[in-house]
Amino acid sequence: MPLAIETPTPPPEGSIHCEVRGHVLLIGINRPAKRNGWTPAMFQQLAEAYTRLDDEPALRVGVLHAFGEHFTAGLDLPIMSAYLKGGKKAIPPGLVEPHDYGLVGYRRRAKPMVAAVKGICFTVGIELMLGADIVVAADNCRFAQLEVQRCIMPTGGATLRMAERAGVGNAMLHLLTGDEFDSAEALRCNFVQKVLPAGQELAEALRIAERIAQQAPQAVVATRQNVLKAIELGQAAAVADFIPVQQRLAHSDDAAEGVRSFIEKRPARFTGT
Structure with missing residues (x-):
């Protein structure tokens, strides 16, 4: 059964909505009107949520999910292009960096993260799920690492983790074409660990997180x-x-x-x- 979570109304620039369930911190991407396209405010709030997870002793596991039909269509390029051109960072230094690949000036996450993905999951969405520890995907996912189609290089961890999980050939196939692939291909490439019927992915991610939270x-x-x-x-x-x-x-x-x-x-x- 789908997990019932009330969707709060976000501001136009989107938001990250957190909810505590026992020892689990649910971290929700909330800009469904724009297919959860990422803005600077969302990146900062996401880093703050990841930092909260690590800093609050009662919290033991995080679950990253999204409101609406899609996980994310990627960066909101008209808004984020100035950051890309200027090399600016949307996340203030000293916080936990959600992609978790050791960016200088940022903390590494210590506690585990489970991601629940659905619908469209492009670019930064793939990199955030690869930065998590366990990924549960809906069977309706559409994945694409589209950066080369926009004259951008993936810098959220895809160039590191795709080859690590799937081998160089499979990584190059998806990184260099930018073509879409489905949940079955993501499972074959070890980008996700489970595929469930759409609507069940968040409940399963929470179940896994709660099981982890029972351990020492x-x-x-x-x-x-x-x-x-x-x-x-x-x-x-x-x-x-x-x-x-x-x-x-x-x-x-x-x-x-x-x-x-x-x-x-x-x-x-x-x-x-």
Whole structure:
């Protein structure tokens, strides 16, 4: 069943609407009248939402989704062209950068993000979902990395992550043609992890997020960061963290709760400490 979320009326420049459900922060892209085309205000609010996720201890997982029929048609080019020409950044330094590829001057996200995509998902939409950790797609998605058709280079992570997920040939196919592809092709290329009938993607993304939120928060963050370290810095760098990180976790209250719950044969009640 579709997940019912009331759609707030956004200003003309769009907005990012956040809603807390237990330990999960729902982060909604809200400019449906313009197919969720991205403006500077939306980018700043998205970074603020990602920063909130990391900074509030009660929040453990984020879910990125969109209001309306589509995830996003990409950048609102008439509005964003000045930023592209001048090399300006719509996101103030010091916040968590949502694409999460290590842009200098910005924080990397620590907590996991699940993305739910639907309908049109062009350019920045693909890059934001690739910057998440898990992606659930509706079966009606239309994907396209269109930048080369507009004399733009993708700079939100597509040139990094498409080849990582799908191999160089598949990455070049989609990056250099800008042609549309569907949810089945996105699944084949490992750009998404699940494909569901349209309308069910957000509920499934929330279900996954809530399942992650039941686990020990420190262990979730450490595990996620170790995976990324292996990808970005190599196996040796990730292996070097095994013993010190495991020792740190072993001295936590949640590790003691994990042992108690095992002995008492009950679900663990983790606090994040």
